[in-house]
């Protein structure tokens with residue numbers, strides 16, 4: 367099938383620079399996607415955007431170039447609940463990738479088991495309104511209860527302004543819960559302001575809640591972008607990520623978010639995104655927790 371990209375789509379950055387920051391051995395890129403290729407794995411009819419292709423081979427080449435040992439591949443909404451591209455990537459990763467899928471309540475136990483064998487360890491519930499149609503909460507809780515039996519966790523993606531309304535639902539999820547991109551704070555507000563305080567309270571009061579300190583390129587308002595050798599990118603996001611790193615060092619993850627769907631302003635150089643890590647995790651101990659210990663505990667417990 368032939369697909370036409372969403373108008374204005376920014377393709378991923380070809381030829382990223384070699385990071386100056388040397389990732390610790392065994393580092394995990396815990397948030398990235400594969401898109402298609404559309405000709406082989408068609409995008410879902412209900413999708414809200416049509417991306418460029420971003421294949422498993424291209425993802426694994428980036429992994430090797432940047433110095434990551436492993437990937438956690440997250441199902442993106444452009445593939446709906448058809449996890450074929452994700453599963454195929456997991457099956458070709460030589461055990462070096464785990465996955466987070468999207469499922470509906472109609473998924474069978476046998477299908478869940480097959481996904482587990484391929485390396486899926488979680489499901490994603492997306493509440494970002496521009497990306498998905500509403501799924502009833504009782505359906506999501508039913509799915510959470512089923513995947514809990516497999517030892518999986520739930521990844522949640524939402525905008526900070528929606529946290530109050532979603533609080534009761536999120537705190538009813540019976541598994542480990544991993545928040546994408548720190549719950550998308552508005553970084554023009556103070557890090558000590560009420561909005562981010564609520565997010566920190568969410569993590570503090572619920573020890574099953576983890577957070578990805580990812581996507582400065584999506585959250586930043588004042589930049590500067592990770593382009594042209596910039597070693598001090600996305601300054602406005604740093605205090606937010608550092609706060610979470612410092613308070614919850616054993617419940618944080620980091621990922622590139624390659625191939626960076628739906629960016630409007632610029633496409634970051636992924637090598638420079640890796641150079642962002644020491645700004646939010648300044649010590650070697652924090653870097654090891656963020657990039658190795660925590661993701662292994664969640665996705666490769668047999669190795670940790």
Ligand SMILES: O=C(O)/C=C(\CC(=O)C(=O)O)C(=O)O
Nearest residue numbers: 441442443444497623627628
């Ligand atoms: O890559 C991300 O994490 C964020 C996305 C895309 C997405 O989540 C999806 O399509 O499922 C976004 O904010 O557009």
